Amino acid sequence: MIVLFIMHIKELKIFLLPLAIILVFFSNSCARHPVNDIKTDCAINAGACIKTIGVDDIRAMFDVNPKPVKTMKELVFNINIKKGEVPVEDAMVSLNLTMPGMFMGINKPALTHKGKGRYEGKGVIPRCPSGLKIWKADVTIERGERVASGSYTFEVD
Amino acid sequence: MEFDYFLAFTTGLLGGFGHCIGMCGPMVATYTLHGSPKNLLPHFLYNAGRVTTYVFIGSIMGITGFFVNVAGSLAGIQNIIGILAGLMMVFMGLGIAGLWGMKFIERHNSLILRAAKVVLEGRSVWRYYPLGILLGFLPCGLSYTIFIASAAAGSLFSGMFLAFCFGIGTIPAMVLFGAVITYMSHAIRGMIYRAGGIVVVLMGINFIYRSVVSYAKM
Structure with a gap:
């Protein structure tokens, strides 16, 4: 089998170039996975999304404004954290924005505590020329040595 | 801040491939x-x-501190460059496929077509540098992320150097890719090579389509 491969390597080469070009053509830069594989779990344009994350039953409400949420615009990211009905005010909260299936660089808007468990920061979601609009926000909440994290997958305009 | 430069370089290196x-x-x-x-x-x-353009945009982001405003101003130029790049690919692809030569340019001797001729038929190896400068403006989500960081850096030097580190990081992947294509383009000739030209034409049409859609949404 290997001998046959070596014997025909020159013939095989002629298929490599078109194959390489076709692969590049269809790689489409930002779109590495079929769009249908990526599911959203947060309708951000309809309002804030609430999730219970971590072992402490912390409820984290994620919101982005102004709406509709658009790429290449300055956005305000809000994360409200409560344990039961009590706002969590002693946490270190971080936000990491990524595009599912494609590395788009490190985009971590800095959040500051604005009182009553509301953590806020400004940031921008870059536009992908491929047209893909699904992004994921990973929220990490640190309280002392306890770390909890959750993610919100949403579509932008 | 030094760690940010290292991070920008790593972003370019990983994102490059x-x-x-x-x-x-x-x-x-x-x-x-x-x-x-x-x-x-x-x-x-x-x-x-390409890196020269990144450094230029990064320094503007750094000195102004506003990503959205500067990116908004550049968006129109970027889409036009995207369309021009696509047209260039279509012309080059037709040339590779042997379906279209320089006779058309010689007959229609306008300024733009003469400029296109320099890129398509020029002998000097230095023509690849301005080509890189021009195509560095192509809209790209990954470079946008670095320019957001450049704007947040808050100074001309920091913004410029972040973009420079990112650009340098992308070079290994791009040169390696170019070297592979160079090797393969010398290994093959004939019908398959010409078929590659048709694929280049299709890629050019894809570039034009993306840029027109992006322009329409502005």
Whole structure:
């Protein structure tokens, strides 16, 4: 089998170039996975999304404004954290924005505590020329040595 | 801040192999197939041009501190460059396929067509540097992320150096990709080579389509 491969390597080469070009053509830069594989779990344009994350039953409400949420615009990211009905005010909260299936660089808007468990920061979601609009926000909440994290997958305009 | 520069370089290095080859790879494949450069110098010049543009945009972001405003001002230019790049790929692809030559340019001797002729038929290896400068403006999600960081850096030098570190990081992937295409373009000739030209034309149409859609949404 290997001998046959070596014997025909020159013939095989002629298929490599078109194959390489076709692969590049269809790689489409930002779109590495079929769009249908990526599911959203947060309708951000309809309002804030609430999730219970971590072992402490912390409820984290994620919101982005102004709406509709658009790429290449300055956005305000809000994360409200409560344990039961009590706002969590002693946490270190971080936000990491990524595009599912494609590395788009490190985009971590800095959040500051604005009182009553509301953590806020400004940031921008870059536009992908491929047209893909699904992004994921990973929220990490640190309280002392306890770390909890959750993610919100949403579509932008 | 030093860690941010390292992070920008790593972003370029990692993103180069996945993201940049997908975005800039078609153009690298196009000029490689069309000109068949016999060494790596054209690839280094093309990438030096691209990094020059990143440094320019990064320094503007750094000095103004506003990503959205500057990116908004550049959006129109970027889409026009995207359309021009796509047209260039279509012309080059038709040339590779042997379906279209320079006679059309010679007959219609306008300024733009003469400029296109310099890129398509020029003999100097240095033409790859301005080509890189021009195509460095192509809209790209990964470079946008670095320019957001450049704007947040808050000074001309920091913004410029962040973009520079990112650009340098993308070079290994792009040069390696160019070298592979160079090797393969010399290994094959004939019908299959011409078929590659048709694929280049299709890639050009894809570039034009993306830019027109992006322009329409502005």
